[in-house]
Amino acid sequence: MEAVGLGALLAGKLFTVILPIxxxxxxxxxxxRIMVKAGFPxxxxxxxxxxxxxxxxxxxxxxxxxxFAFIQWPRDGASAPRVAYQSPAGPLPPQGLPPQGLPPLxxxxxxxxxxxxxxxxxxxxTAIGWVLSGxxxxxxxxxxxxxxxxxxxxxxxxxxxxxxxxIDGSIGAPHARLHILPGRLGLEDLGTSGGTWIDGAPLLPxxxxxxxxxxxxxxxxxxxxxxxxx
Amino acid sequence: MDDKTAFAWLLGAGVFVVILGIIAYLVVMxxxxxxxxxxxxxxxxxxGAMSLLHLIPGVGTLIVFAILAFGTWPAGEATARPPQPxxx
Numbered sequence: 001m002e003a004v005g006l007g008a009l010l011a012g013k014l015f016t017v018i019l020p021i022x023x024x025x026x027x028x029x030x031x032x033r034i035m036v037k038a039g040f041p042x043x044x045x046x047x048x049x050x051x052x053x054x055x056x057x058x059x060x061x062x063x064x065x066x067x068f069a070f071i072q073w074p075r076d077g078a079s080a081p082r083v084a085y086q087s088p089a090g091p092l093p094p095q096g097l098p099p100q101g102l103p104p105l106x107x108x109x110x111x112x113x114x115x116x117x118x119x120x121x122x123x124x125x126t127a128i129g130w131v132l133s134g135x136x137x138x139x140x141x142x143x144x145x146x147x148x149x150x151x152x153x154x155x156x157x158x159x160x161x162x163x164x165x166x167i168d169g170s171i172g173a174p175h176a177r178l179h180i181l182p183g184r185l186g187l188e189d190l191g192t193s194g195g196t197w198i199d200g201a202p203l204l205p206x207x208x209x210x211x212x213x214x215x216x217x218x219x220x221x222x223x224x225x226x227x228x229x230x
Numbered sequence: 231m232d233d234k235t236a237f238a239w240l241l242g243a244g245v246f247v248v249i250l251g252i253i254a255y256l257v258v259m260x261x262x263x264x265x266x267x268x269x270x271x272x273x274x275x276x277x278g279a280m281s282l283l284h285l286i287p288g289v290g291t292l293i294v295f296a297i298l299a300f301g302t303w304p305a306g307e308a309t310a311r312p313p314q315p316x317x318x
Binding site: 023027031033036038039062065066068070073075076159172173190191193204205206 | 270303308
C-alpha cells in the first residue's frame with residue numbers, strides 16, 4: 001500500500017516538481033559550462049536559478065541573458081592589459097604588436113612556465129620574411145613562408161577561411177593570428193580548445209598579442225612549428 | 231441568430247484568439263530570447279539561426295543550451311588546454 005501511495009505521490013508531482021527540478025538542474029549545469037567557455041567563472045551560470053522565482057523570475061532570467069549576450073567576454077581578450085606600442089620606425093599601425101615590457105601571463109591553471117621575457121633590444125629588421133616549418137602529427141611536413149606585405153595572417157583549419165591552413169583535428173577555425181611589422185612578429189591566440197604555445201608556454205586569449213620575434217617554437221594544438229627568418 | 235451562425239462566430243473567434251496567441255508567443259520569444267541567443271551563437275562561432283530552436287516548444291531552449299554547453303565553439307573557447315599525448 002505504501003509503495004502504491006509513494007508511486008501515486010511521485011506521479012502527481014512529476015510535472016509540477018520532479019521534471020522542473022531536472023530541467024533546472026540540466027540548464028544550470030549547461031549555463032555553468034557556457035560561462036566557463038566564455039571565460040567567466042562557472043558559478044555565474046547559477047544565474048539560471050533565478051528562473052524559478054515566482055512571478056518575476058523569468059523576467060530577471062531574460063534580463064541576465066541579454067546582459068550576458070552583449071557584455072564583453074573575457075575569452076575575447078578585450079579586458080587583457082595592453083600597453084601602447086612604441087615602434088622605433090614610427091607610429092603604430094592600426095593592428096600593431098604590443099611593446100617591449102609585455103605584461104606577464106596571468107596566473108592560470110594551465111601555466112607550466114612563464115613566457116620568456118622579451119629582449120631588451122630588438123634586433124634590427126634585417127630580413128623581410130619568415131618561415132614556419134614543422135610537421136603534422138601524422139608526419140606530413142608543413143612549411144609556410146610569408147613576407148611583410150600583410151600585417152595580419154590568420155592560422156586555422158580549412159573549415160573557415162585562413163591565410164595559413166593546417167589540416168589537423170586539433171586546429172581551430174580560426175585558431176590564431178599572426179601580426180606582422182617590419183622585422184617583428186606577434187602572435188594572438190583566438191581561444192580554440194586546441195590551445196597555442198610559445199616556446200612551451202601557453203598563450204591564452206586574455207594575453208592578447210605576444211611578440212614572437214625571437215621565439216623558436218610555436219605550437220598550435222598538436223602541431224609544433226619552428227619559426228625562422230627567411 | 232440561429233445555432234449555426236452562433237457556432238460559426240464562436241469558431242471564428244476561437245481561431246482568432248489562437249492565432250493572436252501564437253503571434254504573441256512568437257513576438258515574446260523573438261524579443262526576449264532569440265535576439266540575445268542569436269548574438270551568443272554568433273559570438274560562439276555558430277550560425278545565429280541556431281537560436282530559432284527556441285521556437286520548438288518545450289525542448290528548444292534545452293537544445294540550444296546543450297549545443298552551446300557541450301559543443302566545441304568554432305570561434306574558440308576560453309578553456310584552452312594542452313592536448314593529451316596521442317589525443318587529436
